[in-house]
Amino acid sequence: MPSFRMMNFFSRVKTRRTKKTIRKNRNKKPHKPRNQTCISSITNNSPPLIEEDDNEEGFSIKSSAPSHTHGVQPLGNLYFNPGSINSRDTGLGNLLTLTDELVLDILAFLDGTSLGILASVSKSFYVFTNQEPLWRNLVLENLIDGFQYNGSWKTTFVSACYPLFDVSCSGGVRSFKVRDFYSDYLFQSWLCANLEMKPEWLERDNIVRKRGISVEEFVMSFEEVNKPVLLEGCIDNWDAVRKWDRDYLMKLCGDDVKFAVGPVEMKLREYFGYSDQVREERPLYLFDPKFAEKVPTLGSEYEVPVYFREDLFGVLGNERPDYRWIIIGPTGSGSSFHVDPNSTSAWNAVIKGSKKWILFPPDVIPPGVHPSPDGAEVASPVSIMEWFMNFYGATKNWKKKPIECICKAGEVIFVPNGWWHLVINLEESIAITQNYVSRPNASILVSGTTDRVNLHDKFKNAIEASFPGEIDELTRKDEEKKIQQRKLSIWDSIADSSVGAFKFSF
Structure with missing residues (x-):
C-alpha cells in the first residue's frame, strides 16, 4: 500500500466540484470526467457546493487492497517531502499546463499501439498511458463480441490482440512504480476502488417495511401517495429464489447466450471471470432487458408480485419500451443517482446478495447531483463510492x-415515480427489476422519451380502447385533489394519503 497522508487528502476531496454534464446512458462512454482535487481547487474563490463536517473521519482501505500499481500518491504528500519535484510535471513537456483530466481525454484518442509507444517517452507519460480507463475503453470499443478478462484492462487488450504474447508477470507486461x-x-x-464502506453509511434504515399487506393497502398507503416501501415475503414462492446462483445460471445459459454488460455483450462465464478479478471504481454491471426472450426458462421462474400487476404500459404490446431486466454485479457495482425513465415506478427484487438503497423524493435533488433543466442530462460524481465519500455526510444535517x-x-x-435513487451492491448480487405504470402514477407517463409524441398518441389511444372513460375519470379526481391540496412540499405530504398529484399531461 502506498504511503499517503489520509486525512490531508480527504480534507481536500470535500471541495471538489462536478463540472461536466453526463448523459443518462453513460455505459456508451465508460471514461467519465472526474474533478481534480488539487491545491488550486481549494484557493478558488468559488465556495464548495456542499459543506461537509470537517471532523468526519474513519475512512479505511480494504485489507486486500493492492498498492497503487504505478506509485501515484495524493498531491498533499508532495508538501510533506521537502525537496521533491513532482515527476508528473517534469515529463509532460508542452502538456504540463493541462489538467490530468484533459491529458487523459487527449490520450483517449490514441490506439493501443500509440499508447504503448508514448509510454516510453517519459515516466510521466508512462503513468498516464497505463491508466486503466484508457484500456477499458479500448477493450469495450474494439472487443464488442466479448472478451476474457485477464487481471487488468491493459493485459486483457494485449492478450486479445496478440494471443501469442505472454502477459503474465514473468512475461512481457510488467509495471514499475514511478517515484515522486x-x-x-x-x-x-x-x-x-479500494475504500471500505463506512459502518455509518449502512446504519440508517428508515424505510417502511411491510409483510403480507393487501393490494388495497399497498395502493392506498404507498402507490397513490408515491411513497417507497420494502416488501417482505412476497417472492418466497419464486423458483428463482430457490435456484438462481452462479452454477445454475451458467449451466442453464451455457456458452451460446450473451447478456448486455454496459456497451458489450458477454457470456455469463466471461462475466463472472471478470467480476471475480476486477477491482475498479465502476465495475461493469450485467443489465439485460431481453433475458426472458434469450432464455425463456429465466422468465418462467419468477412472476410479477401481486402488488404490481396492473401495468398500463402493457396496452402497448410489443411496442412498449424496455421494462424488465436481470441484474448481476459484484461488490461495489450499482447505479448512481437517477430517475427511472418514462415516468415509471419500479420494483426491484433481490434474489441473491444485498443492496444499499438511498432515495430522495422528486422535489429534493441529491447533493452533488445536477440535472439539466429538462432532466435529459445529469452531472454527478464519477462513482458511487465517490458520492458516499464526498456527499453522504451532508445529508445528516x-x-x-x-x-x-x-x-x-x-x-x-x-x-415510486420520479424518485431519485442510488443503489450499490454490498456483495455479489442477482436481482430482477421491472418498471411499470398503474393508474395512480400514470400522470406523465411518456415524458422524457425520444419518441414522446408518437408514444403518447399510442398510449392514449390504447388506454381509451382498453379503459373507456378512464382518462376523464382520472382528470376529474385530479381536480378534486387540487381543491383539497394544501401548499406542502412532496416530502411533507408523503404521510398524507389524501394528498396526491395527477395530471394527465404529456
Whole structure:
C-alpha cells in the first residue's frame, strides 16, 4: 500500500466540484470526467457546493487492497517531502499546463499501439498511458463480441490482440512504480476502488417495511401517495429464489447466450471471470432487458408480485419500451443517482446478495447531483463510492433526509415515480427489476422519451380502447385533489394519503 497522508487528502476531496454534464446512458462512454482535487481547487474563490463536517473521519482501505500499481500518491504528500519535484510535471513537456483530466481525454484518442509507444517517452507519460480507463475503453470499443478478462484492462487488450504474447508477470507486461508522482485525480480512482464502506453509511434504515399487506393497502398507503416501501415475503414462492446462483445460471445459459454488460455483450462465464478479478471504481454491471426472450426458462421462474400487476404500459404490446431486466454485479457495482425513465415506478427484487438503497423524493435533488433543466442530462460524481465519500455526510444535517435501507435476498423495494435513487451492491448480487405504470402514477407517463409524441398518441389511444372513460375519470379526481391540496412540499405530504398529484399531461 502506498504511503499517503489520509486525512490531508480527504480534507481536500470535500471541495471538489462536478463540472461536466453526463448523459443518462453513460455505459456508451465508460471514461467519465472526474474533478481534480488539487491545491488550486481549494484557493478558488468559488465556495464548495456542499459543506461537509470537517471532523468526519474513519475512512479505511480494504485489507486486500493492492498498492497503487504505478506509485501515484495524493498531491498533499508532495508538501510533506521537502525537496521533491513532482515527476508528473517534469515529463509532460508542452502538456504540463493541462489538467490530468484533459491529458487523459487527449490520450483517449490514441490506439493501443500509440499508447504503448508514448509510454516510453517519459515516466510521466508512462503513468498516464497505463491508466486503466484508457484500456477499458479500448477493450469495450474494439472487443464488442466479448472478451476474457485477464487481471487488468491493459493485459486483457494485449492478450486479445496478440494471443501469442505472454502477459503474465514473468512475461512481457510488467509495471514499475514511478517515484515522486503526485496526482489527486489519478489517485482518487484507486482510492474509490479500494475504500471500505463506512459502518455509518449502512446504519440508517428508515424505510417502511411491510409483510403480507393487501393490494388495497399497498395502493392506498404507498402507490397513490408515491411513497417507497420494502416488501417482505412476497417472492418466497419464486423458483428463482430457490435456484438462481452462479452454477445454475451458467449451466442453464451455457456458452451460446450473451447478456448486455454496459456497451458489450458477454457470456455469463466471461462475466463472472471478470467480476471475480476486477477491482475498479465502476465495475461493469450485467443489465439485460431481453433475458426472458434469450432464455425463456429465466422468465418462467419468477412472476410479477401481486402488488404490481396492473401495468398500463402493457396496452402497448410489443411496442412498449424496455421494462424488465436481470441484474448481476459484484461488490461495489450499482447505479448512481437517477430517475427511472418514462415516468415509471419500479420494483426491484433481490434474489441473491444485498443492496444499499438511498432515495430522495422528486422535489429534493441529491447533493452533488445536477440535472439539466429538462432532466435529459445529469452531472454527478464519477462513482458511487465517490458520492458516499464526498456527499453522504451532508445529508445528516438536512431536514429532508433521504430514505435508506438495505434490501436483502427475498425482499422487494418499491421505487415510486420520479424518485431519485442510488443503489450499490454490498456483495455479489442477482436481482430482477421491472418498471411499470398503474393508474395512480400514470400522470406523465411518456415524458422524457425520444419518441414522446408518437408514444403518447399510442398510449392514449390504447388506454381509451382498453379503459373507456378512464382518462376523464382520472382528470376529474385530479381536480378534486387540487381543491383539497394544501401548499406542502412532496416530502411533507408523503404521510398524507389524501394528498396526491395527477395530471394527465404529456
